[in-house]
Amino acid sequence: MAQLLPTSFVDGERSYDNTDNDAPGTDIGVGVNGGGGGLPSMRTQKPSLFHKIQNHKSILALLISDSKIYAGTQNGDLLVWSLVTFELLFNVHAHRGSVLCLYLSGDGKLLFSSAGDAIVNVWCTSTHSRLYSIYSSYDVGDVFSVVYSSELQTVYLGAQNTSIQWYDLSQKDLRPPPNPTSHPSYRNHRFFDSKGPTGISTPRPPSPSGPCALGGQDLEIDKEHIIQYAHYGYVYCMLLARGLSSGGNDPEILISGGGDGTVKIWPLQTNGDGAIAKPICLERGDESVLSMALDGTVLYCGKSEGEVDVWDLDTRQLIRTVKAYDADVLTLAVGHGFIFSGASNGLAKFFNSRYEIMNRWRAHEHLILASSVTSYHGMDIYVTGGNDGCIAIWDISDSVKHPSKGPIISNEQLILSLEKLVSYRTVSSRPEYAPDCRRGASYLRNLMKNLGAETELFSTEGNRNPIVFARFKAWNKAWNNKCPRGKTVLFYGHYDVIAADDKEQTWNTNPFELHGINGYLYGRGVSDNKGPVLAALYAVADIVAREQLSSDIVFLIEGEEESGSRGFQTAIRKNKHIIGDVDWILLANSYWLNDDIPCLTYGLRxxxxxxxxxxxxxxxxxxxxxxxxxxxxxxxxxxxxxxxxxxxxxxxxxxxxxxxxxPMTKSEHERYQVISETLIRQNPELGDVRALAESxxxxxxxxxxxxxxxxxxxxxxxxxxxxxxxxxxxxxxxxxxxxxxxxxxxxxxxxxxxxxxxxxxxxxxxxxxxxxxxxGDPNNQIFRILEEAIVEVWKLTSDKKRQSVLANKRSAKELRDNTNGLKSPRLSPVTSSTLSKGGAYPSQVTAKTLENRQSSQESISTQKPLYIREGGSIPAIRFLEQEFSAPAAHLPCGQASDSAHLDNERLRLLNLYNSREIFKRVFQELPFR
Known part of the structure; x- marks a missing residue:
């Protein structure tokens, strides 16, 4: 039942009080009477957690660019993730104190980080290298806030010692070099280096690499560029703004919030060195201003004790105070017409433009320390970071309504469909899961129908799980009567999975709930084979939505593959008149050899x-x-x-x-040589080329x-x-x-x-x-098109000359002798676990791991996908080839470390998205080749 929250009024301003007495994890709904003065309306359904990034230290600062998520941590690390796949791209120990603030320049080229080590570092966002290290000649303590004016090329920082300081980067090469020993790294620490009872101090040991280990230029702030006692308290937050001048010009202003409860507006001098002039003060109470967000000329201030002050900067008037929490408001963000807030009690809330609370939920177990709001790939997201070491990406699309952007089917819809499909316990080997298997088949059929297909469920003998059949009929708006229809492509997959009872609690998540963590999706069947099936399905849906499908695409998704495809052959023969003619067969039911190099499979035992x-x-x-x-x-x-x-x-x-x-052919032997050379170049611990090839x-x-x-x-x-x-x-x-x-x-x-x-x-x-x-024939048309698509999507390059150099020049007889298992020497076999880099959930990627990954990516860029065979078996593939007289090809979507059939099965988001793009290109090009 909805709980009514108390309302309060303040003289001269309207306010409402939404205190937080709810238990952890609960979502509270609020009544509404619809008229002016009524209580706000709040949704009872919290936003869905789209993905989670787990770190081992608290997240104190967050920043989102067009393609990356930047985070600063309690132990001084600067971390960078892909906004698309949530993979860790960069990790450096950036500061000797906690990273307290991040700021991105207007052109996105410079990243500024401030920390508890009294330093502001400036980073290049393209190379992730440090360009400058800025510090004060005074002991400023923690640097809580930093902003940068691109117009003035000036960095402003707010510090623990109540000062605001600035540095004009345009003058960096004109000023005398700083004294090397004046760097904060060489100063005595206020606490740790103080004298003990004996009167002797024990200073911390210096860093072996020195303060300049990260590179870049040291810049010392001029003593004239410091305003002492800018606030009578810590300078917790700062913003840059325009549009507040009544004159014709529109200069930038600096807005600061401090521990004295005051907001100050500082005009910036454009004809000097970025100096700041006498401020205008906005005062209300003594509670510290801990966070700020600006929406046009409306300033939101999050304060200790749970209030959010709303200021009109045009009139310099306080227009509202919202009692949002019974805890400190540590972070604010504005976007999509909403005001988002996070507090020290772990609760997140957002308000509409009438300051009505639209939703609240427990986003973290304890403190929410940082947040940001943005859109990407058609989805609106709110990102929060807390002292639990977690970065949570919340899908707020249901609360944000945008005009239709055309027939684009987002990756978010793909993930939501996969989440639903994974929730069905489609375990074909257990009779008790038969109802769930049928529900999963029905869901898949309805999804295909909603995406534009004609669908049926084919029954199987012995009342086994049904086969989901779907046909996407060719329709191209650019056609005229003279345009021929292309050849039909059949995609085969399965929706059933291996059991995941988790009696020993070896799964880190519920196997039948989809969890996005550190760039991976976890759940039973996500890699084998529900994720690849939906990647292919949504690839076709993309083409259909644009009315550009030039050939029929047929799906056959069975529910008994993990149990030997029982009843599959009989059902297909019985319904062959419905399926019709097929020209090409495509499936995606396996994995790469390692975690880095895309593969194409042309043979199965x-x-x-x-x-x-x-x-x-x-x-x-x-x-x-x-x-x-x-x-x-x-x-x-x-x-x-x-x-x-x-x-x-x-x-x-x-x-x-x-x-x-x-016998072994020369071309096949060359493929084994290429595979072995490539893998050993990445991982020399695998041994020598010959032993790996023999394995x-x-x-x-x-x-x-x-x-x-x-x-x-x-x-x-x-x-x-x-x-x-x-x-x-x-x-x-x-x-x-x-x-x-x-x-x-x-x-x-x-x-x-x-x-x-x-x-x-x-x-x-x-x-x-x-x-x-x-x-299969790795030289036929379907493999050629798959290779072209992989090269383009994964940014590979085909290098036939390099392949030929690696070829062994032995005679055909020697090659045949080498394949005789009875005569070969006993070699230590290389297994799938040996080739995999692992990555146990939830893996904390180290700098060394990233270095290896970057090295791997460099090697990837010099080769085409590896053509492999596999030791496993898929009962349906050879049968389909024979039944329809059509060649088949196999695109592995997952990585070697996906743990299919094992605990903590997973699929990398990047692999899922790129597989969708590869399928889209193949479905568009293959029918006319």
């Missing part, structure tokens, strides 16, 4: 899953009472059978198993047999002779091997080995599911 069971007619027996060599023990027989399937170095000994495996060949182009588990009957103790022994195994197949041929060979080999045992037991072999191997 097939699989046969089998269960071998040995059964005795006798019941479970006691080994002490009945055990003897006369007993044919089921578990002994099973172990003997399993031992007969592989040799001493792991080779499969089933007769004829390797007979039809194709990939063993995983991708050679068959294998794996025993997964052995089970036996009877109670779990060491003295039982089990009546039944069972083993689960899988065989991975490569091209020229077929599931039917290998099944027959396995049955024959096991039957012969069992006969040789002369056992009284019975042998049963069951084949659970299988998938044929797939090998």
């Amino acid at each position: 097939g699989v046969i899953r089998a269960t071998i069971e040995v059964t005795s007619e006798r019941p479970d027996l006691h080994s002490g009472v009945d055990g003897s060599q006369l007993i044919s023990e089921a578990l002994k027989d099973l172990i003997a059978l399993l031992a007969a399937l592989t040799g001493s170095v792991g080779e499969v000994t089933v007769p004829g198993f390797y007979d039809n495996i194709p 990939f060949k063993a995983r991708w182009r050679e068959p294998s047999l794996t025993i997964h588990r052995v089970k036996n009957s009877g109670p779990p103790n060491s003295s039982v002779i089990s009546r039944v022994a069972t083993a689960d195994l899988s065989i991975r197949l490569v091209p020229n091997q077929t599931t039917m041929t290998v099944q027959k060979a396995l049955q024959t080999a096991l039957a012969k080995a069992f006969d040789d045992l002369d056992s009284a037991n019975q042998l049963t072999i069951n084949f659970d599911n299988q998938a044929e191997p797939w090998l």
Whole structure:
């Protein structure tokens, strides 16, 4: 039920009191009577948390540019993230004290940071290098605020010692150089360097790198450029403004707020060195002015004790006081016609232009120390930083109404759809989740319908999960009767996922809730395969919205892929007349080799899953009472059978198993060389090129047999002779091997080995599911278009000459010999976890990590995507190729560290957005190639 908040009035001004007695995490609604003087209307639904960036120290300062988020932390770090993907771009220990304020120049080229070390640093936003270090000749204490006038080229700072000081950067090379020892880093600290009881001080050890370790020019403020006692309290906040002059000119003014409760307006002298003239004072009470925001000529001041003063700077009058909190108002921001505020109790609020509270919610556990509001990619966001080390990005789009900007479908809509789809527990292997699977399928179908597709649900035999079918019909507004329709593209994917019970609480978030953290989206299925499916879907929706779809795009999204695609083939054959002709097949159901280099997959191994069971007619027996060599023990027989399937170095000994495996071609060998050279150049710890290449060949182009588990009957103790022994195994197949041929060979080999045992037991072999191997043509049209799109979107460059230099010049015979698994030496295998850089949630990226990432990006810029094969299997892909007589191609969207099928599965935002763009280009270009 809505709770009414008290209203109060102040002589000469109207005010309302919205105190904060709510419990943490609650959202309070407020009644409204609609007329003048009524209570404000407040939404009960708090803004959705679009993304979260986790840091290990408090966030004291925030700034948002067109493409970046800047933050200053308690331990003196300056951090820079991408506003699009929320990836950490830069991290430097910028100050020896807490970073208290950030300011961006009007042209966006200079970033100013002030801190508790009495220094203002000036940074280049393009290179992130420090240009200048500005400090006072006096001990000013903490520098709480800093602003910069681009017109006057002057930096203004407000300090703890109550002074306002300035430095004219246009004069930096004309002034005498400062005394090196006058830098604050060399001064005694007011507290730590004071004398102790013995009368002797113990100064802090100097930094080994000195104060100039970050580079740049030291600039000392002239003693004449200091106004002592600018306030009778700390100078907490400052702003620059125009538009307050009644004359024809419109000079800049400096506005400062202090611990004395006073706001001061300082005219700036344009004919001098940026000096400030005598101020105009705005006074109301003694509560400190802790934050300020300016909207035209209306100034908002956040104060201690929870009030927000509203000043009309034209008339210099206080027009309203809002009792917003029972806590200090530490941050204010203005945007989209709203006033946003954050307080020391962790609550965020925003007001409309009539100063009515529209919403409030708990944004952080404790203090909200910094905030900013902006728009990006069609979404309106409010960003807050707190002493919990978190930067929270809140979606406020529902509260901000803008005119339609045309048929652009934002990435925000994509994320919201993914959030909803992840919330369905579409676990195909668990019957108890069957209702959720159907709800997930229905949601996906409705989403496709809303985006412009004709849709159906194909039922599957055995009442398995349905297949979602959608057709986006070609329609191009630029067509005339002579324009031909392009070829049809089929996109295949799946909406079912692996179970995520999290009984051991190894997930850091709820597996079935989407969480955006540090540039990644976490949740079961976000990478495998819900995220890539929606990236492809929204890519088509973009084209449809612009009426530029020149060919039919068909989607087949099944719900049984994680359970062997049960019922898929029958359902597709049954509904083939609805699907129609298909010319190209595209899927996105795997990952890169590491976390940096995009890949294209042109081959997958097939699989046969089998269960071998040995059964005795006798019941479970006691080994002490009945055990003897006369007993044919089921578990002994099973172990003997399993031992007969592989040799001493792991080779499969089933007769004829390797007979039809194709030899290595020269072009394929070159691809392995390129992959190995590229990965080792990035990570020398992977070993030598030959060993890495051999490891990939063993995983991708050679068959294998794996025993997964052995089970036996009877109670779990060491003295039982089990009546039944069972083993689960899988065989991975490569091209020229077929599931039917290998099944027959396995049955024959096991039957012969069992006969040789002369056992009284019975042998049963069951084949659970299988998938044929797939090998695409990496030189065909679909791969060429995918490569072009990847190169353009990921900013890669194709360098065929470099590829040829890396090629090995050995003969075809040597290449064939090198692929023979029986003759190759034993090499230490490289696994997917070895290749992945990891990045455990929530990873704190270090400067060294960023250095490695930048190095990786440099290497990426010199190559095209890696053409890879994979050891895993996707049952549907080879079937679809054969059924529709159409070639397939596979675009991996995720990184190696995505943890698909594991705990804390994730997908990088950048990968999701770029995959959408790649699909869009392919869907537009492929049908006419």
